[in-house]
Amino acid sequence: MQRKEKGIKDFVLLDKIDENSFVANLKTRFEDNAIYTYVGEVVVSVNPYKKLPIYGPEEIARYRGKYVFEPNINPHVYALTDTAYTAMKFKGIDQCIIISGESGAGKTEASKVIMQYIAAVENTNHNTEVDRVKEQLLRTNPVLEAFGNAKTNRNDNSSRFGKYMDIQFNFSGEPVGGHVTTYLLEKSRVNHQEKGERNFHIFYQLLAGGPTGDLQLQKDATKYPYLNKGGTVKVGSVDDAADFKEMKGGMDFIGFTADQQNNIFKVLGAILHLGLVEFAADEKDGSKVSTKPVLETIAKILGTTPAAIETGLSHKTIISGGNVISSPLTPDKAVYSRDALARQMYQRLFSWMIDRINEKVHTPHGEIKNVIGVLDIYGFEIFESNSFEQFCINYCNEKLQQLFIELTLKTEQEEYMKEGIQWTPIEFFNNRIICDLIEKKPGGIISLLDEDCMRPGDKSDKAWLEKLQSGIGAHAHFVTKKGHGDKTFPDNSFKLVHYAGDVFYNVNGFIDKNVDAFFKDLAQVMFESKNPLLREMFPDGDKATWKNAGKMPPTAGTAFKTSMNEMIATLNTKAPSYIRCIKPNDRKSAGVFDEDRVRHQVRYLGLLENVRVRRAGFCFRAESSAPATYPHWRGDARSGVKAILDHLKLDAKEYQMGKTKLFVKNPKTVFTFEEERENIIPKYVTKIQSWWRVIRVRRRIREYFEKLQQTFANIKKDPNFGKGTRWPAIPHPVLKNAESTLKSVHANWRAKRMVLSLSPERQDLLRKKCLGSTFFTSKRPWNLQRDWTGNYIPALGLAARSSAIFRGHGDKEVVFADEVLKYSRGARPDRRMLIVGDANIYKLDPAFKVTPKRVMSIKQIKAISVSPNKASVAVIHSTQPGFDTILDLGVSGQDRLSEFVVLTYLAARKAGHKFAVNVVDTIQYNNAENPQKPTQTVVFQASPRALKPGQPSTLKKGSTNTLFYAP
Numbered sequence: 001m002q003r004k005e006k007g008i009k010d011f012v013l014l015d016k017i018d019e020n021s022f023v024a025n026l027k028t029r030f031e032d033n034a035i036y037t038y039v040g041e042v043v044v045s046v047n048p049y050k051k052l053p054i055y056g057p058e059e060i061a062r063y064r065g066k067y068v069f070e071p072n073i074n075p076h077v078y079a080l081t082d083t084a085y086t087a088m089k090f091k092g093i094d095q096c097i098i099i100s101g102e103s104g105a106g107k108t109e110a111s112k113v114i115m116q117y118i119a120a121v122e123n124t125n126h127n128t129e130v131d132r133v134k135e136q137l138l139r140t141n142p143v144l145e146a147f148g149n150a151k152t153n154r155n156d157n158s159s160r161f162g163k164y165m166d167i168q169f170n171f172s173g174e175p176v177g178g179h180v181t182t183y184l185l186e187k188s189r190v191n192h193q194e195k196g197e198r199n200f201h202i203f204y205q206l207l208a209g210g211p212t213g214d215l216q217l218q219k220d221a222t223k224y225p226y227l228n229k230g231g232t233v234k235v236g237s238v239d240d241a242a243d244f245k246e247m248k249g250g251m252d253f254i255g256f257t258a259d260q261q262n263n264i265f266k267v268l269g270a271i272l273h274l275g276l277v278e279f280a281a282d283e284k285d286g287s288k289v290s291t292k293p294v295l296e297t298i299a300k301i302l303g304t305t306p307a308a309i310e311t312g313l314s315h316k317t318i319i320s321g322g323n324v325i326s327s328p329l330t331p332d333k334a335v336y337s338r339d340a341l342a343r344q345m346y347q348r349l350f351s352w353m354i355d356r357i358n359e360k361v362h363t364p365h366g367e368i369k370n371v372i373g374v375l376d377i378y379g380f381e382i383f384e385s386n387s388f389e390q391f392c393i394n395y396c397n398e399k400l401q402q403l404f405i406e407l408t409l410k411t412e413q414e415e416y417m418k419e420g421i422q423w424t425p426i427e428f429f430n431n432r433i434i435c436d437l438i439e440k441k442p443g444g445i446i447s448l449l450d451e452d453c454m455r456p457g458d459k460s461d462k463a464w465l466e467k468l469q470s471g472i473g474a475h476a477h478f479v480t481k482k483g484h485g486d487k488t489f490p491d492n493s494f495k496l497v498h499y500a501g502d503v504f505y506n507v508n509g510f511i512d513k514n515v516d517a518f519f520k521d522l523a524q525v526m527f528e529s530k531n532p533l534l535r536e537m538f539p540d541g542d543k544a545t546w547k548n549a550g551k552m553p554p555t556a557g558t559a560f561k562t563s564m565n566e567m568i569a570t571l572n573t574k575a576p577s578y579i580r581c582i583k584p585n586d587r588k589s590a591g592v593f594d595e596d597r598v599r600h601q602v603r604y605l606g607l608l609e610n611v612r613v614r615r616a617g618f619c620f621r622a623e624s625s626a627p628a629t630y631p632h633w634r635g636d637a638r639s640g641v642k643a644i645l646d647h648l649k650l651d652a653k654e655y656q657m658g659k660t661k662l663f664v665k666n667p668k669t670v671f672t673f674e675e676e677r678e679n680i681i682p683k684y685v686t687k688i689q690s691w692w693r694v695i696r697v698r699r700r701i702r703e704y705f706e707k708l709q710q711t712f713a714n715i716k717k718d719p720n721f722g723k724g725t726r727w728p729a730i731p732h733p734v735l736k737n738a739e740s741t742l743k744s745v746h747a748n749w750r751a752k753r754m755v756l757s758l759s760p761e762r763q764d765l766l767r768k769k770c771l772g773s774t775f776f777t778s779k780r781p782w783n784l785q786r787d788w789t790g791n792y793i794p795a796l797g798l799a800a801r802s803s804a805i806f807r808g809h810g811d812k813e814v815v816f817a818d819e820v821l822k823y824s825r826g827a828r829p830d831r832r833m834l835i836v837g838d839a840n841i842y843k844l845d846p847a848f849k850v851t852p853k854r855v856m857s858i859k860q861i862k863a864i865s866v867s868p869n870k871a872s873v874a875v876i877h878s879t880q881p882g883f884d885t886i887l888d889l890g891v892s893g894q895d896r897l898s899e900f901v902v903l904t905y906l907a908a909r910k911a912g913h914k915f916a917v918n919v920v921d922t923i924q925y926n927n928a929e930n931p932q933k934p935t936q937t938v939v940f941q942a943s944p945r946a947l948k949p950g951q952p953s954t955l956k957k958g959s960t961n962t963l964f965y966a967p
């Protein structure tokens, strides 16, 4: 989880849309180190001027594949980059990220953050080329910054050029190359710096860490006029020597050869020496170099002659109608020419390097499928005094605003039309009119400037201003002092009413800067030098080309206009994302939020308009998707979306259905959707997890049963029928019941098998014992081990006599016969022979008188009661009152009680009679043979001493009789 940031993370959610609440929210967030805030899909970034722990691989991972709107994710450039990358990869749409903001607002840092994110793109195919390109892309930075950045009063590492970089991706979405385009390098810095500023970093780096000896340079930067104009040659925190090393490492990695690097350093060195060249008037109207040794050094470094350079610097050569016309220059003009050479050398070196970088940072393998372009370009500039550079920069911003209108406002409204959405068109200021004012040909400001520059004869900025006044003075966005009639209006100036505010431009220097005069003879000197780099840099110095060159090279203004239109054309083919950078204070300090400064930027960046447009329109559209129709929707997408909306009970005013998209009015609604989604996802995750678990358990259950089958595959052949077989462990507690059922199924089956494997006699015995178990098991001790033979008096020839005994009673076989004790009513123990036939029970005296003492029909047995202890006594309850019998079946020393009960019970059942078998502590009986006599009660007590010798039990008479038995 990310920490929860303060404030509102998307300005479209602000309750009140005005500058105050906008700035207040920015401030709240800035003070909470929450430097990124959205305006819809635009990221507003406030420079924290300190390192924040919101970058790096872990943070990158957080944003990978995440949706920008996800409520638990803080706004970030990573999120914006991921969205662009994802759209590029999965929809195949080229993307561009446009970073704007004033100098020092954090544009270049933001572009590095983007690069970081892209360099972290997974190299799924482990393509070494991809790794090389990623590293190259990152390592071009120190090189570009060394040559293109400088310390200014606004930014210690200010980019002095506009940069557009295409990162090229292959079909797998991996970066395979890059291409840099630069705009309007601020080359005047080569000659001159404002107080407190420096020349481009590379010069100081070269002196601090470069081959100064070879270049005959001194380490001390203050010695060089081109470096010391700002009065600062050192930037507090910057280590120029270390930076040189890093820059050189970058050059090495990108692939600049040692020769190329040496030549680059030579050009730089020559520029520094050139700054030391001074002129004196010669005998005629011309000039000569007064610092000859410097001239010699330069000639040596550049591989040319001092004379060639001197002539070049002190003359101007132009081509007119195919003729080469050369005329001498005064010392003043020669200085101008010297500076122009230095600027040309630097600018051409810079361009040459960019070309080489583009050549090298591109893999020959890997096809380019899509690109993400990153535009890090100067934001609107309004200084005390604004010149040609500010004019170009602000024109650039007008163009970008046009693009913004084209790509967002207009496209947005056109999309509503296309989708058939009802919509009241909103008014927005279309700055087309300002772009036209500047660039229209003929009649635009640049065109009028060019006309003046190309006009033969003396030119003056003032005259040009007059021209502007008469040509376009009536334009609503153009104002001059004359037209305005206001005394406070600055002299020599015109005012442009830009979309972002009014700017006064001082016309001084416009013509010179636009012409950017560079005389052919100098180009020729460079071209003819022995240094191959210079030859490449100055192809226009080749005399062979002069004859045909009738046309003048384009002016700076026109060249810039052309490059801007190319840039816009490039961006126009891509889906844009915006990062708007804001500078919190002018002191480059952390923690300082200058509300006025911020308010000013919010205004001219048009951020409030951004919010308003977003809110006026439908803030969100998405290809229809379907959570309520989850997990399957079988209808068409449109009605699926409708189903979801109905389910969400969304107010019909809140949205409109387009043909392929859903348009939602209020951003809050979208956030609610998102929150809903956030909330619901864990539920689905749980569901999916539990499904998965079920699937896993099911699989394990299947495996369990397979194992079970294997285990018991040969069970039938096992003599023990699987007794003692180790059962496989159950994979899940849900199988506990199943397992115990299975085990009892197995036990039953096994018992049956065991029984079936026995002889018929044994089977019979087993059945009887099973019945016994239902009577006695866990109720009283009984002996299972013993065989039940039934007749324990065979020696006495009972069988022989039985027919005589049975005669007249109808029994056919002896079921049970044994010697027993019968207790009389007076508790006297009498020895008897007990015979259970299939119809009657006989009690005979021990002498086996054939006539039984008592015969009782089996059907007369009401119940048999036994005690729960070891006593072998049974009471046979008769249906005939007074005829109960109390018998001890333990005379033999064996417990035959159970056998007697079971066999008698079976005999009765066979005869169609059923009686109860009770196991009770206290038995009531009546054996008085007289129903009038009271019923007796017997309780049982274990006591060996109470027994008479040879007797299994003793009955002691009392109000309650006690039967003592051997424990």
Ligand SMILES: Nc1ncnc2c1ncn2[C@@H]1O[C@H](COP(=O)(O)OP(=O)(O)O)[C@@H](O)[C@H]1O
Residues within 6 Å of the ligand: 047, 048, 049, 050, 051, 052, 101, 102, 103, 104, 105, 106, 107, 108, 109, 110, 155, 156, 157, 158, 159, 581
């Ligand atoms: N996200 C950031 N985190 C920390 N410091 C930053 C950040 N953005 C900018 N800075 C600081 O501000 C300085 C100026 O930023 P930079 O990107 O060069 O501005 P710009 O390109 O807009 O002129 C940087 O050198 C750095 O010190």
Ligand SMILES: [Mg+2]
Residues within 6 Å of the ligand: 104, 107, 108, 109, 157, 158, 159, 376
């Ligand atoms: Mg920058």
